[in-house]
Amino acid sequence: MEILVCVKRVPDTAENEIEVNSAGTDIERDDLVYSVNEWDNYAVEEAIQIKDNVGGSVTVVSVGDEESEEVVRREMAMGADNGVLLSDDAFEGSDGKGIATLLKAAVQKGNYDLIMTGAQADDGAAQVGGMLAAMLDLPYASLVNKIEMVDDKKIKVGREIEGGNQEMSEIDLPCVLSIQTGINEPRYVGIRGIRKVASVEIPVHGAGDLGVAGDTVGAAGAKVKRLDYFVPELGEGAEMLEGSTEEIIEKLIEMLKAKGGLK
Amino acid sequence: MAGQIFAYIRYKDGVPEDSALELVAAAKKIAADAPVNALVLGSGVDAVCSAVAASYQEVWKIDNEALAYPNAEVIRKLLVNILPQDCILMVPHDTFGMDLSPGLSIKLDSPFVSDAVDFEGLDGDTLKVVRQEYGGAVSTHVNCDIASGAVINVRPGAFQPEESQAAGGSVVDKSGDIGDISAGRRYLETVVAEVGDVDITKEDVLVSIGRGIEDEDNIEIAEDLAEAMGAVVSCSRPIVDAKWLEKSRQVGTSGQTVKPKVYLACGISGSFQHLGGLKGNPFIVAINKNPKAPIFQVADVGIEADILDFLPELTDAINEQ
Numbered sequence: 001m002e003i004l005v006c007v008k009r010v011p012d013t014a015e016n017e018i019e020v021n022s023a024g025t026d027i028e029r030d031d032l033v034y035s036v037n038e039w040d041n042y043a044v045e046e047a048i049q050i051k052d053n054v055g056g057s058v059t060v061v062s063v064g065d066e067e068s069e070e071v072v073r074r075e076m077a078m079g080a081d082n083g084v085l086l087s088d089d090a091f092e093g094s095d096g097k098g099i100a101t102l103l104k105a106a107v108q109k110g111n112y113d114l115i116m117t118g119a120q121a122d123d124g125a126a127q128v129g130g131m132l133a134a135m136l137d138l139p140y141a142s143l144v145n146k147i148e149m150v151d152d153k154k155i156k157v158g159r160e161i162e163g164g165n166q167e168m169s170e171i172d173l174p175c176v177l178s179i180q181t182g183i184n185e186p187r188y189v190g191i192r193g194i195r196k197v198a199s200v201e202i203p204v205h206g207a208g209d210l211g212v213a214g215d216t217v218g219a220a221g222a223k224v225k226r227l228d229y230f231v232p233e234l235g236e237g238a239e240m241l242e243g244s245t246e247e248i249i250e251k252l253i254e255m256l257k258a259k260g261g262l263k
Numbered sequence: 264m265a266g267q268i269f270a271y272i273r274y275k276d277g278v279p280e281d282s283a284l285e286l287v288a289a290a291k292k293i294a295a296d297a298p299v300n301a302l303v304l305g306s307g308v309d310a311v312c313s314a315v316a317a318s319y320q321e322v323w324k325i326d327n328e329a330l331a332y333p334n335a336e337v338i339r340k341l342l343v344n345i346l347p348q349d350c351i352l353m354v355p356h357d358t359f360g361m362d363l364s365p366g367l368s369i370k371l372d373s374p375f376v377s378d379a380v381d382f383e384g385l386d387g388d389t390l391k392v393v394r395q396e397y398g399g400a401v402s403t404h405v406n407c408d409i410a411s412g413a414v415i416n417v418r419p420g421a422f423q424p425e426e427s428q429a430a431g432g433s434v435v436d437k438s439g440d441i442g443d444i445s446a447g448r449r450y451l452e453t454v455v456a457e458v459g460d461v462d463i464t465k466e467d468v469l470v471s472i473g474r475g476i477e478d479e480d481n482i483e484i485a486e487d488l489a490e491a492m493g494a495v496v497s498c499s500r501p502i503v504d505a506k507w508l509e510k511s512r513q514v515g516t517s518g519q520t521v522k523p524k525v526y527l528a529c530g531i532s533g534s535f536q537h538l539g540g541l542k543g544n545p546f547i548v549a550i551n552k553n554p555k556a557p558i559f560q561v562a563d564v565g566i567e568a569d570i571l572d573f574l575p576e577l578t579d580a581i582n583e584q
Contacts, residue, residue, distance in 0.1 A: 011397070014474060017553050018400040027401060096365065096375060119361075123396045125377035130365030139336055139447030142362040156451070161358045164456030164510055164518050169334070172447040182504035223374035227391075227404040231555075238549055238565030245573070248566055249580045252548065255564060256492070259546040261468050261525030262581065263493030 001056035039118025043179035077193035088206035093219030100131035105210035129178035282355035284424035317428035335362035336446035344442035356416035459511025468494035475530015533558030
């Protein structure tokens, strides 16, 4: 099974408090800790497990600036065989369709049976996998939390749906899947693993290498454009309890008693 | 502006979901006077069509046995066959909408806006949309060029349902127009969630933990508090992903829908998927060390504290009473 996994370098929300910068043009990026998008990391783990079971190879691709190379390398340290970076000034400001256009070009440079993305990333749009599948005319399943091999023509997938239920389907290969967290337990990447791939060369493809027209990607091709960032005024919000811990606990216990929260 | 506005109706057991009327309100914020049509797809959908007819101009009914289960791969093909190309289609941003819409926008050659929470007006062909990023930590304005139509996923619960039934709709049977709907993904079955040792949907008081618990060993802290309160421990998604608690303990759209009287959100940031599982207007206490956590926007009472320090002190104080 030849597998391509699309990954993104994002601010790590477990390590950072995300705040809007003073001009409202971006989030505050000073001192941010970045990592691979959590959903993508589950996708890479799943790809490696499939490869370990049935053979084949895992390639990781990312669209981003040169710093995205570090997440491609990290996923190679996990066990991906190859890494590719799609990077060009012309890609900046791409909307979801622009990113999918670039990934489509990368898919067509190989011969993949299975293409995976994370179910969503930092912008919460959950869109690139579905767009990529439609551009490639391949079947698609989102929010996948189970994959079973059937034969070399098809696989069985489970999708996470409402209420904790799971929708099982059969899907023809090649196909595109977006992977939900919790599908597996991604392996730990140690310093030794990182060292092993430290000197591996990761090819960088620009617009010319991919054969994409400049006006279909980047800000020039985007029909969906982010204008600003802001923090909404959503009514009054919570009544914040202030004072010493003892005072706060005393107030809270009174409230819990009044609301039936203590038996 | 672009062509007609359509709303995709989601339903369960013949009853439209709340989103069916929320999308009427959402459409009015895009264009106050534009007629809005409903799309009702499935097998045996007359009851659903009647239920929404009064709220929409036209209800497009597509009734076919092959649509008994809403397989997004099939429905996407069908919609490409029947929708006018420059329409604006609104779809609830649930697990079906996420599956359907991004690819549909490509096939219709329309832009896609995901998880819209508000609309701030149409200027020519430019629609201004409000979205959220980073799990709701920040909001953004997004401009979408809708000259050639658009596919817009709308967050369930973000708009107040439009109850006025003045549209006086007629049901139009489009079942004959569906064309080829064979797809490379075939639905097999739905595996229903396992029932756990505790049924959190029946509990009055929940001590719910999120990422802030940091380590599996710390879950004890929440269990001790729950025991002191006579409550039960529930959680947000990351705790289940880490396999620290059973899936049956997860509150959220992809977990359980709970209706407690009191909900203690401990170290939970408060993503919309989590809050989507919290119904019945409970008294919400949020405890989080990040004062900007979105949970404080919806909680009744907030405490800025590290739950690992605060919860044991609260437990002791309750036990001393």
